[in-house]
Structure formats: structure tokens, C-alpha cells
Amino acid sequence: MASTRVHLVLVHGLFSSAKVWKAFETLIAGDPELTGRVSVHLFEYDSPLGRLRPDRRVAETDDIADQLGTFLETELADAERIVLVTHSQGGLVVQRFLARKLWNGEGAELARIGGVADSYWEALEGHGRAWRSLGLSFDPFAVCREALGAHWPGGVAVGRRGGRELGDGVAREPNQGFLVHFDDASREYAEDLLDTPLIGQFAFNLYLSVPPSGGETVLWRHRWQPEDERYRLPASYGYDEAVVRGAESLEIAPRVGEALLIDPRYFHAVRPSSGARRVALGFAVGLASSGQLVTWA
Ligand SMILES: [Fe+2]
Structure with missing residues (x-):
């Protein structure tokens, strides 16, 4: 390199x-x-x-x-x-x-142009050490993958880049919410992110703690178009909510133990939480051209 x-x-x-x-x-x-x-x-x-x-x-x-x-x-x-x-x-x-x-x-x-920064791999080592230090008797991300793949004939595996296994998942606590945004590996990375080309992408989240109010996930039936950049907030990953004005939307208040699988190429947001922490385990899920599901974070 x-x-x-x-x-x-x-x-x-x-x-x-x-x-x-x-x-x-x-x-x-x-x-x-x-x-x-x-x-x-x-x-x-x-x-x-x-x-x-x-x-x-x-x-x-x-x-x-x-x-x-x-x-x-x-x-x-x-x-x-x-x-x-x-x-x-x-x-x-x-x-x-x-x-x-x-x-x-x-x-x-x-x-x-672009790619995966070397610092990603360094951060991944620290991430692995932190999870191992919890001394869990099971691997929560492996449990999620198994559940996800139970009825999927192509199987599920953690994605690789240059032969190296990518991160298997993250725990997120967006108590302040997430602004309206979208995630699309094919736009964020100039080359194929994974060793196997993807033909579809999803986001998986399993909820461990949810607040009594707020914390809803909102999904709009609107995918990014170049004109949407007008609504991009300065120095932010997010967009002004006007970007999805008029689009059909779906609001979900997940319960503990439930998991959501969404297509994150559609604009989505998480509303701010109040009263309790909102904690979820998550990873991206890609459908590889081989038919296998591949996960990464
Ligand atoms: Fe997202």
C-alpha cells in the first residue's frame, strides 16, 4: 500500500x-x-x-x-x-x-479517489479488544448473523476487503437522534468496498434498550438525487428535512429485542430520545452477487 x-x-x-x-x-x-x-x-x-x-x-x-x-x-x-x-x-x-x-x-x-483509511484497520483492532474485554459467553454479532441467515440459502459471512475481514458490528447509542441522511456503500466508496460486488444493501439494527418516548426510526420513500445536495447541512453528514418534503414516510418505534432491516439508501433519521438510553447493535448487510449476505461495520 x-x-x-x-x-x-x-x-x-x-x-x-x-x-x-x-x-x-x-x-x-x-x-x-x-x-x-x-x-x-x-x-x-x-x-x-x-x-x-x-x-x-x-x-x-x-x-x-x-x-x-x-x-x-x-x-x-x-x-x-x-x-x-x-x-x-x-x-x-x-x-x-x-x-x-x-x-x-x-x-x-x-x-x-477515496477508499478505506488505514486508521479504520487500527480502530478495528481496538474495537476487537474492547469487545473481548467484556468477557461475554457468546458473540452478539455472530448470533445476529445466524438469526439473519437462518432462512437465507446463500449464507451470511462478515465481508472482506483485500482478503481482510471488516468490522463485524457496532453498538450505537444515538440518544440525540440521527439527522435525515442516507447510506450507500456504492456512493461512499469510489471502488467496491468489499471483495465481492454488491447488488443490494441493507442496515441491520437490534435494539437492546429503547426510551419511553422518542427514538423512533423514520424512513422516507425518497432516494438521493444530485439536486438533494442543496439541502446538505454544512460540515455534516445530514440533510435539512426539507429534502424529504412530500415523500411518503414510515415511523417505527422499535421495542427491546426487535431488529429492523431497512434499505438505508432511502433517506432515514432517528428522532431524539428522552427518558432512557437508546442502544442498538448494528451492521450493514450487503447482498453479494454470489447470493451470499455479507455484513460489515
Ligand atoms: Fe443511516
Whole structure:
């Protein structure tokens, strides 16, 4: 992995310029651990204060997003691994760039951008140690997988990436709720996340504790479209609830011991809890083209 040079593309923010990255660039250049492994590229675009009109913002962002696409295609034509780092408005530019690529059916061109961070694997080791330290006489995620696969002819297994087993599950306590969002492995990861291509994706949650009020899971019959990015909340995974305005919805207040399997590519949210903790064990479930169900977290 370390043998492939990473091309770091820095995208500055609004009312700013590539000069803003100077200190960052100097730090990277002076870090012996990164020497020969990282090449820094500055993507510069014009963002004059006086010319910007609020009603033109989307159009301007689209233009800059297209300029970024051209930059990656020309300046970095031979780069195998690209990481985009953004500041402020730069994040919106990259979001628009990715959305427009996908919308135009050019998602495959994004294969050199993104991936699974090395820190994921390090975190996974800590996660394994923490679960083992509980001294449980059973593996709760294995129990969930067995129950899920009991009537599924293709079987269930923890998914692998590059031959390595991914995380088997997480315990989540979203007492504050989750904003309206969607999860889609094929959009979040530029390449196939798992070694086996997926033809469907679900989210599994088993509820261990639920509050007397709140904590409902809400699911809308609406899947992400590029226009929905207008409702994306700044620096957040979530969207303004207006993104699902008018869409048919389903609200479920799960009970302890119940499990929910939803298609998380539809927008969904969790309402804030009050009166008690809301704790669930969960993992993603993919339907592999082989017919097997594969789980990961
Ligand atoms: Fe989700």
C-alpha cells in the first residue's frame, strides 16, 4: 500500500486562494514519514468577493467543480491514488464534482479517489479488544448473523476487503437522534468496498434498550438525487428535512429485542430520545452477487 504515491489535492475555500495552504504544504514537505509518499497539488480557482451573487452560487460551484474535474484529468492523468482535502467552500466544490460525475454516469472514473483509511484497520483492532474485554459467553454479532441467515440459502459471512475481514458490528447509542441522511456503500466508496460486488444493501439494527418516548426510526420513500445536495447541512453528514418534503414516510418505534432491516439508501433519521438510553447493535448487510449476505461495520 505504501508503495503507491498519494497525490494530495488541496482545494481552498471561498474568498480565499491556494496561498492558504502554504503552512500545510511546508509541514508535509518537512515530515520525514511522508517523504516520497505524498505529492501535494494545489487546485486554484477564482472566487472574487464582489462578483458572487447568492442566486448564482450553485451555478458557480458547478463551474468550479467542472474545473476541478479537468484539473484531475489533465494535471493528474497518471496518478493512481488521489486524496482531496478541502477547506470551507472547497468541500462543496468537491461534493458537486462527485455528484456531477455520478449523475453523468462517470462514477468509474472516481476509482482512484477515496477508499478505506488505514486508521479504520487500527480502530478495528481496538474495537476487537474492547469487545473481548467484556468477557461475554457468546458473540452478539455472530448470533445476529445466524438469526439473519437462518432462512437465507446463500449464507451470511462478515465481508472482506483485500482478503481482510471488516468490522463485524457496532453498538450505537444515538440518544440525540440521527439527522435525515442516507447510506450507500456504492456512493461512499469510489471502488467496491468489499471483495465481492454488491447488488443490494441493507442496515441491520437490534435494539437492546429503547426510551419511553422518542427514538423512533423514520424512513422516507425518497432516494438521493444530485439536486438533494442543496439541502446538505454544512460540515455534516445530514440533510435539512426539507429534502424529504412530500415523500411518503414510515415511523417505527422499535421495542427491546426487535431488529429492523431497512434499505438505508432511502433517506432515514432517528428522532431524539428522552427518558432512557437508546442502544442498538448494528451492521450493514450487503447482498453479494454470489447470493451470499455479507455484513460489515
Ligand atoms: Fe443511516
